[in-house]
Amino acid sequence: MDSYNKEKETEKLTHILSVVQNLYFKKKEQLEDLNLEISDLQSVLSQINSLISNKSFSSADELYSKLQTLEKKSVDDYFKEEISEETFKGTNIKRxxxxxxxxxxxxxxxxxxxxxxxxxxxxxxxxEKSAIQETSERF
Incomplete structure (x- = not known):
């Protein structure tokens, strides 16, 4: 009987270890993605700083227009990009x-x-308050 309990406990611990490992690797992957985003932001900030320091006596409109020409990407292009499944794996959007x-x-x-x-x-x-049912038009 005692060996049966130990076996069950070992199974539980093995399952817990598996879950923790999966979470660890998922978070590690997310951390790598965040580090890439941070480096991208740092490069953009560095470009902005160099623009501002080099053109400190320029008008804001002029600086803004030059910044816009650095990276011309239309809003529609963001929706045309193919995103791998791994990129959005684990995402949750709540509305x-x-x-x-x-x-x-x-x-x-x-x-x-x-x-x-x-x-x-x-x-x-x-x-019930909104009268929403599976068969209603509003559903």
Whole structure:
């Protein structure tokens, strides 16, 4: 009986170790991504500092226009880029949806959770109050 308990405890500890290792590697990967973003921000700040120090007597409009020419990337290009699954793995986007029936106060209708850009979870807050059903048009 004692060996059975030890075996169960070993299984639990092994499972815990596995979970902790997975979390560790996920966070390590996120940390590497953050370090890359930080280095990108540092290079942009360094460019801005060099512009400002070299052109300290220039107008703000002139500095801004020169900065705009450094990196010309339209907003639409951001949506055309292919993003690997690993990039958004582990992401969670959460949005709260409010009703605007009463202009005085907004009622929370639901909370949307988007996981890994693949799975959506909708949590309705008091669906009876809003008369939201699976078969209704509003659903």
């Amino acid at each position: 709260k949806i409010f009703s605007n029936q009463n202009q005085k106060e907004e009622d929370l209708l639901c909370i949307l959770n988007l996981y890994d850009f693949k799975r959506v979870e909708i949590k309705f807050i008091d669906p």
